[in-house]
Amino acid sequence: MFELLGIPPQVLFGQLLLGLINGSFYAVLSLGLAVIFGLLNIINFTHGAQYMLGAFGAWMLLNYLGVGYWWAVFIVPPIVGVTGIVLERVLIRRLYHLDHLYGLLLTFGLALIIVGFFRQFFGVSGLPYRPPPLLNGGYNLGFMYLPNSRAWVIVASLIVCLATWFIIEKTRLGAYLRAATENPTMVGAFGINVPLLVTLTYGFGVALAGFAGVLAAPIYAVNPNMGADLIIVVFAVVVIGGMGSILGSILTGFGLGLIEGLTRVFYPEGSAVVIFVIMALVLLVKPAGLFGRSV
């Protein structure tokens, strides 16, 4: 077997694979944040809690109703999206005329409430989610072993990311959305229901978070706190990438996941902070973010 810089290939590729999985979550979550920010101009702090809701949704479907993982993949994201739509209609909507920072504070408060409830009723020790049979096992690729469950996460997030990109950049609905991002008043004057578009966009962004949660359920323990720390890293990812471009969010997410994986191989102590260090460097060199327009 060949070795790279004294690192056995199984270790190297194993960590790169883990990095790619983290990157999948960064990409899907930062994509949701970017879509919401584009139209609503708020940073959705509830995103981490909604990711957690997705995982709990899958867990509840399996344990209370006996509905399996493959159904959950399709059922849970719309449900989480609908909870987001309710939040938007009832609460977030009232803040659009104010400074955007109030939106951040409101969604932070909502996150505390949601996470607090789940901690109260489900504890913090984490609940196991039994993966479906199809995700057990894996392939030996020669240089490494690829478990099915991990391959599925990467493929599914890529599909969702690209589908989102296609909807926003290539369809008529996406064109409305991009137009409303530029100038909501003008788009409204053309007879498009902008408030409805805003609500649906928030619901869609939240559904993306819920989808990430369903993906996370079989590989991480389902835990009320699972979204809290993750979302802060995703914020850093968003700062690095800038929220101007959909493809930019996707690329930054996967790329930073890979870098994190590499760091875990060569300098494990730094893996938790490497993304923040990159953020500091990007702020020094290109403050608007790699793909961002200057804000």
Place this chain on the structure above:
Amino acid sequence: MTTDTNPIAMAAITSVGAAGMPRHHLAIFAALFVFLTAAPFLLYPIFVMKVLCFALFACAFNLLLGFGGLLSFGHAAYFGMASYVSAHAAKVWGLTPELAIIAGTLVAAVLGLAIGSLAIRRHGIYFAMVTLAFAQMIYFFSLQAAFTGGEDGIQAVPRGHLFGLIDLRSSEVLYFFVLAIFFAGILLIYRIIHSPFGQVLKAIRENEPRAISLGYRVNRYKLAVFVLSATLAGVAGATKAIVFQLASLTDVYWTMSGEVVLMTLLGGMGTVFGPIVGAAVIVTMQNYLARFGDWVTIGQGIIFVVAVLSFREGIVGVLAKWIRKPL
């Protein structure tokens, strides 16, 4: 924060000159002093000291948000890191408490300078996210670094002898040391707000392009207020470590950053006395509702939502509206 909807705009318009303290502010400070001098004999001193530390923390945060218009979501970094350094200095280096607190404060100032100079490159929401992310980096550092004691934190920090002379083991004696720090901090913040520097800050908060066009080097002012705020947050954190004889991960975690935002928002951002009231309310709530576990978190979340939706002036902001005087 925009002018028309900003609860603090009123305070900005009616604010007094740098020359003297308006009479009703003087009266409030005097009343506060009398009350806080009597407080340790009426209430549990440790509890009041906790309120004082958090009140100073919230006032330092309010200096940045309420007067500089900058929402930092990572103030736990300065509070917590100062608390670690102060605890380490008192326990391992055997420094006297006042030197330990100074050591913690200096580290918070340096940290504020480093993070602040990066964060002010972005505005608004990005600024909040950048500060939050750097604070999380400090949290991970504290989790792994050897001197912080990881999950255990630094325990059994000696309170020591003030100036090497006065034994602080008695909570009553310690209380007056903490009270002195608190008042020094609050009066310093009051002075900063009402200085020419403070007026320029308000100008930047209200209309940054205009301030630039008037020839002010806006970024220098922003960085200065950021460092001042981080330093004073450091004073609060360093003092808290001596009071509780403990520095732990809780102090440096993002929940702490959220709590100080909540205290300021609830009390009234951009007011002088609001953060003190907000800190008192939140600390009291945590103390007496602690046995209800996660309901405290839920309660804090609900206060956040209600405050943002329909109580943006905060408690003191509403009072100020009633008496038509800035508080």
